[in-house]
Amino acid sequence: MMRKFLPAAFAAAFLAAGALSPLRAEEPATFEISIKDHKFNPETIEVPANKEIKLVVKNLDETAEEFESYELNREKIIAGGGQGIFYLDALKPGTYPFFGDFNQATAKGKLIAK
Amino acid sequence: MLATLIIVFREVIEAALVLSIVAAATKGVAGRGRWLVIGVVGGLVGATLVAAFAGTIANALEGSGQEIFNASVLFVAVLMLGWHNVWMNSHGRELAAEMKAVGHDVAVGTRPLYAVATVVGVAVLREGSEVVLFLYGIASGGVGASGLLIGGLIGVVAGAALGFALYFGLLNLSTRKLFAVTSWLILLLAAGMAAQGANFLVQANILPSLGHAIWDTSWLLTEQNIFGQLLHTLIGYTARPSGIQLIFYVGTLALIGGAMKLYGGAPAKPSRAPHPAE
Numbered sequence: 001m002m003r004k005f006l007p008a009a010f011a012a013a014f015l016a017a018g019a020l021s022p023l024r025a026e027e028p029a030t031f032e033i034s035i036k037d038h039k040f041n042p043e044t045i046e047v048p049a050n051k052e053i054k055l056v057v058k059n060l061d062e063t064a065e066e067f068e069s070y071e072l073n074r075e076k077i078i079a080g081g082g083q084g085i086f087y088l089d090a091l092k093p094g095t096y097p098f099f100g101d102f103n104q105a106t107a108k109g110k111l112i113a114k
Numbered sequence: 115m116l117a118t119l120i121i122v123f124r125e126v127i128e129a130a131l132v133l134s135i136v137a138a139a140t141k142g143v144a145g146r147g148r149w150l151v152i153g154v155v156g157g158l159v160g161a162t163l164v165a166a167f168a169g170t171i172a173n174a175l176e177g178s179g180q181e182i183f184n185a186s187v188l189f190v191a192v193l194m195l196g197w198h199n200v201w202m203n204s205h206g207r208e209l210a211a212e213m214k215a216v217g218h219d220v221a222v223g224t225r226p227l228y229a230v231a232t233v234v235g236v237a238v239l240r241e242g243s244e245v246v247l248f249l250y251g252i253a254s255g256g257v258g259a260s261g262l263l264i265g266g267l268i269g270v271v272a273g274a275a276l277g278f279a280l281y282f283g284l285l286n287l288s289t290r291k292l293f294a295v296t297s298w299l300i301l302l303l304a305a306g307m308a309a310q311g312a313n314f315l316v317q318a319n320i321l322p323s324l325g326h327a328i329w330d331t332s333w334l335l336t337e338q339n340i341f342g343q344l345l346h347t348l349i350g351y352t353a354r355p356s357g358i359q360l361i362f363y364v365g366t367l368a369l370i371g372g373a374m375k376l377y378g379g380a381p382a383k384p385s386r387a388p389h390p391a392e
Contacts, residue, residue: 063251064168066244070337073326073354074317076180077247079169085177087319089326102248105117 118265126273139296157238181318188311306350324357
């Protein structure tokens with residue numbers, strides 16, 4: 001039974017992945033946050049709910065920061081002077097906190113989907 | 115200093131837990147110490163390199179370099195863990211019998227120890243590069259940095275201590291139980307890593323998320339809390355899993371578990387496992 005199941009599972013997984021691959025014809029609306037002195041600017045950012053968005057996080061500090069959010073299911077190291085791009089799925093209305101993992105005392109912010 | 119300690123500790127425990135599980139799983143195999151050391155040292159060298167080139171990696175592949183890199187190393191680890199488990203399942207019985215018979219380490223040259231070294235190396239590489247970047251940031255902060263660095267060092271030691279605790283805890287098990295328990299731990303570890311890898315591919319905009327959060331158990335346990343993080347590392351616990359994470363998690367369990375069943379032959383039956391090429 002397992003012998004039959006495995007190839008079938010593989011095939012199903014690939015088909016599912018193929019059929020559901022994101023075909024993003026247009027670039028979603030872009031929102032930008034910067035990091036300076038280990039703080040986010042702005043610390044609260046409003047975005048439209050139920051719409052895909054693109055979030056650009058620019059690190060203006062010299063040291064690296066890890067942008068992290070459990071609620072958004074994202075984590076990414078952003079090198080000093082670098083930027084990170086996040087494509088976010090349509091969000092339900094609500095508040096999504098994020099933080100800088102390397103500077104948790106100061107780097108705190110939230111994204112509000114309305 | 116305490117904040118630094120905790121951040122470093124949390125990075126270190128992930129690698130420490132992986133190391134302790136595979137170390138326990140390879141108990142009694144001649145030459146495994148050398149391979150584990152190769153894994154750790156290779157991982158540390160790699161971590162430093164990854165940290166040094168963090169910006170370059172992040173900017174590669176249209177800004178998705180970091181995600182693709184992370185996903186790749188995670189999938190390599192999943193393959194190696196799977197291969198190790200399948201191999202163990204087909205040879206574990208003879209191995210255990212032999213160990214019992216001779217009462218000491220057995221020299222099994224065909225044991226896929228490189229797989230174990232790779233898994234350890236990859237775990238140290240991923241978590242280590244974050245620690246290096248974090249501590250580098252502190253060190254370049256100048257005044258007051260030494261206290262923070264000491265916090266970081268204590269964090270490393272504490273993380274390692276937790277790894278040792280798990281390792282010696284596992285060693286208390288009988289050989290037969292040890293194989294069974296580590297087999298399960300490795301299977302769940304692999305499934306969790308696969309789900310994490312899938313999430314990086316979602317973040318890179320390569321895979322669809324198939325649902326942002328299929329369920330939300332953050333009211334019960336978040337990964338922010340140390341216990342939640344331990345479960346995240348050990349069994350891939352995620353408070354808000356996306357659809358694709360669930361597919362990768364269950365798919366990995368099914369594939370590795372299925373392969374283990376397939377090649378796990380009953381004791382009387384001759385093993386159907388292919389003999390490793392070397």
